Ligand code: AMP
């Protein structure tokens with residue numbers, strides 16, 4: 190997550206919802222309003238966490254609808270501060286004081302525990318102490334060179350999630366990372382934030398929400414027409430908004446990691462922003478994109494990064510093991526795709542060139 194300013198601008202507000210709306214970004218929404226029902230919609234757009242955030246916030250209560258936009262703006266800012274390592278905040282403090290116990294908000298230790306569990310279950314494809322390496326490469330935040338091997342090796346020595354410790358006593362939470370380590374929850378926090386925001390919005394009177402945090406979509410309820418939302422999946426080789434598949438979902442997150450995201454281009458080679466804790470280099474993956482559908486946005490986000498890093502063969506094996514995880518993978522040849530059985534009937538491929546295999 191980066192330190193971009195959080196600006197908000199209204200595109201329109203408080204108009205009774207009438208008809209279909211097209212949603213831009215990595216995922217596209219198509220929906221229609223149910224006739225005879227008055228719903229009030231506020232649309233939000235803002236920049237935070239290094240990405241464009243857009244939302245459709247819908248409530249049957251006009252007054253409540255008016256306030257939803259402000260709530261998103263405030264909470265996004267709070268949550269970004271909670272999990273960022275790029276500016277002052279509790280995790281920034283944990284990194285600054287590596288080797289010491291630091292008191293933190295219990296939501297941080299909870300997410301850290303989840304991150305450790307995914308690290309273990311993914312054989313470290315997902316590694317929450319990747320921070321020292323991220324800081325050497327700086328992909329997506331100013332890095333434009335391949336770092337010296339000795340710098341990569343020095344950073345790699347500090348990458349080991351088993352050194353993270355957490356503690357909870359009388360609702361006071363503390364954590365400690367190894368001396369010189371750097372924790373980075375960037376690959377899981379956005380998913381957590383999406384789910385947390387939909388819960389906040391529901392408590393504030395929203396009934397239907399689609400929230401797009403730069404490719405991480407979080408949904409509350411169904412579409413205003415009373416059907417599942419149709420979330421479009423970006424075609425990795427085409428400009429933003431061009432989709433190759435649609436996933437039906439409601440009351441859950443739909444998260445996509447793609448090779449087309451942040452990267453460095455150097456001497457004809459492309460270096461992506463997901464790094465390998467084995468080699469210290471950006472992962473060489475044969476996956477073009479991974480989409481995960483799950484009630485728990487953090488779980489979806491963390492596994493999305495992990496499976497993307499693993500590559501097709503290992504990721505498809507993992508899908509067969511973790512039958513309750515709803516995964517949809519597109520090969521870098523853009524011709525083969527795999528979907529978990531548990532979401533197979535909810536994924537529709539629009540591109541006739543793509544052959545889909547259901548993983549049982
Ligand atoms: P995501 O966009 O969710 O895949 O998260 C990518 C971000 O996670 C990067 O920008 C890094 O901050 C961090 N990251 C990079 N490589 C890894 C990795 N192997 N495991 C966990 N986090 C990573």
Ligand code: MG
Nearest residue numbers: 376490491494
């Ligand atoms: Mg992720």
